[in-house]
Amino acid sequence: MLRSNQLQSTRINPPIPGPQFEATSSYKTYDPAVYGNGPLQLGFQGYVTDSTTGFVRACEAANIPIVNDLNSGNGVGVKLGTATLDARLRRSSSYDSFYKQAAGRSNLNVLNQAPVTSINTEAISDAHNGTQAKATGVNFVDQSTSLVHKVTARKEVIVSLGAFHSPQLLMLSVRTLFSLHGSENDANLSRASDRRKSSKSLPLSLL
Numbered sequence: 001m002l003r004s005n006q007l008q009s010t011r012i013n014p015p016i017p018g019p020q021f022e023a024t025s026s027y028k029t030y031d032p033a034v035y036g037n038g039p040l041q042l043g044f045q046g047y048v049t050d051s052t053t054g055f056v057r058a059c060e061a062a063n064i065p066i067v068n069d070l071n072s073g074n075g076v077g078v079k080l081g082t083a084t085l086d087a088r089l090r091r092s093s094s095y096d097s098f099y100k101q102a103a104g105r106s107n108l109n110v111l112n113q114a115p116v117t118s119i120n121t122e123a124i125s126d127a128h129n130g131t132q133a134k135a136t137g138v139n140f141v142d143q144s145t146s147l148v149h150k151v152t153a154r155k156e157v158i159v160s161l162g163a164f165h166s167p168q169l170l171m172l173s174v175r176t177l178f179s180l181h182g183s184e185n186d187a188n189l190s191r192a193s194d195r196r197k198s199s200k201s202l203p204l205s206l207l
Contacts, residue, residue, distance in 0.1 A: 013043035
């Protein structure tokens with residue numbers, strides 16, 4: 001399901017050709033099958049410093065694998081990664097890609113300066129899965145008044161805070177509930193967070 005959504009929502013811009021980019025072209029590889037024709041554009045940065053290219057080559061010489069495409073699901077190794085860039089190397093944001101086309105919908109309300117602090121959950125149990133946490137809504141802070149508000153969801157809660165803040169919010173929200181039902185579920189939550197692979201970005205500048 002996640003891969004299907006990625007195909008529908010993104011598209012890739014091939015690396016810019018030209019002699020000034022030839023030195024790094026071998027590391028700007030991608031798999032077209034990972035992307036579709038969606039509104040959010042991805043691309044490689046134009047200029048890459050010699051030190052960054054040298055770092056990738058050193059990793060390759062040390063038998064660290066060169067990743068073909070970081071967005072394919074296998075990101076173990078080293079790679080010149082993509083960013084949310086259009087064909088002119090300008091930012092392709094979620095605001096431009098998704099919000100603008102949905103802004104006129106009558107069932108969409110966007111709250112500014114209202115960060116979510118926790119997901120409200122309730123414990124549900126069955127014979128096959130044991131005790132699970134079901135999301136019922138969220139708490140958020142209105143930064144203009146410092147008041148905390150509670151919102152209840154009629155259908156579902158979608159967590160979309162990125163690779164770092166999404167698991168952080170889940171752990172803050174669900175750990176308290178799981179602590180009431182034994183350590184096994186708490187350990188499962190920790191293992192789910194540990195599945196996130198560490199991603200290092202190393203722009204190197206030597207003076």
